[in-house]
């Protein structure tokens with residue numbers, strides 16, 4: 001059986017604000033096993049980042065963890081150990097977990113890099129922090145090895161440059177090298193390719209996929225664009241208004257999507273075979289998370305909403321052992337609503353049927 005690296009149980013995160021408490025994450029549960037990539041996908045503001053910050057022990061002054069567990073399993077000299085990351089001391093988080101067992105890659109590489117420090121020094125600092133026992137030569141060797149791992153050819157030149165002398169894609173490679181310095185078992189990627197042009201984006205995605213495979217890394221990949229994770233995610237968790245509304249394998253989500261919100265996200269992914277002037281977006285906006293939500297949070301934007309959607313939160317209906325969706329359309333009394341025609345057409349094309 002593949003070992004579970006991370007298990008999130010009923011995590012609820014809120015923020016104090018002058019306008020009330022924002023219920024950013026309203027009870028989510030999922031697991032990440034060794035060597036798997038789990039994608040968290042949803043529009044801006046649906047709670048993706050708020051749900052992963054506690055994994056890294058990041059605590060804004062106004063953050064409130066309302067409930068939940070984040071159980072993380074890692075290897076120690078005495079064998080595997082499981083800790084609840086919400087309960088460990090900041091010291092253990094800093095000295096043992098953050099940057100060592102769990103590392104993060106953010107959207108904007110410039111926020112993670114020091115503009116005043118040469119690349120080799122920045123990577124060396126990260127190596128030193130996680131391997132204090134290494135001497136200078138060992139550190140230098142490891143730095144070169146990391147630069148090579150992230151696919152940089154002219155490493156002798158790059159290591160003596162400053163971040164501003166590199167392209168966006170190169171900078172993101174360096175950030176990935178720094179993230180790998182501690183040899184983590186879990187890598188969290190928060191929109192790592194947003195802002196890069198399409199060809200560079202594809203290269204960075206391939207790099208993450210290669211590293212993930214060769215190191216048997218577990219990855220949590222956050223994105224607002226479902227298209228980005230089609231080829232890299234083992235499982236996809238679609239999030240809306242702080243909840244997971246559909247979860248399944250990539251196959252389930254891309255070939256058999258069942259939640260109207262997932263349909264909307266898929267419709268807004270560009271189809272490279274079709275030329276369209278404007279991509280459809282999902283009409284409306286996400287709800288005000290300071291106000292109580294009655295029923296399905298997506299109902300006001302859902303053209304397939306039933307009366308019950310405005311009254312009662314749908315449970316997670318089981319479609320198969322790994323595919324679940326929270327929509328009343330899956331209740332046996334609901335009218336049969338087919339997948340929108342445009343998606344149906346795309347799916348048939350992907351399956352090679354038309």
Ligand SMILES: Nc1ncnc2c1ncn2[C@@H]1O[C@H](COP(=O)(O)OP(=O)(O)OP(=O)(O)O)[C@@H](O)[C@H]1O
Pocket residue numbers: 015016017022023024042043044045046047048049050051060062224289
């Ligand atoms: N520090 C904070 N204080 C108050 N509200 C916050 C804070 N951080 C996030 N929020 C709110 O929590 C909700 C979830 O935000 P979060 O950043 O997790 O969304 P997201 O899905 O990651 O979006 P994005 O893709 O834009 O990062 C939003 O309503 C956001 O405004």
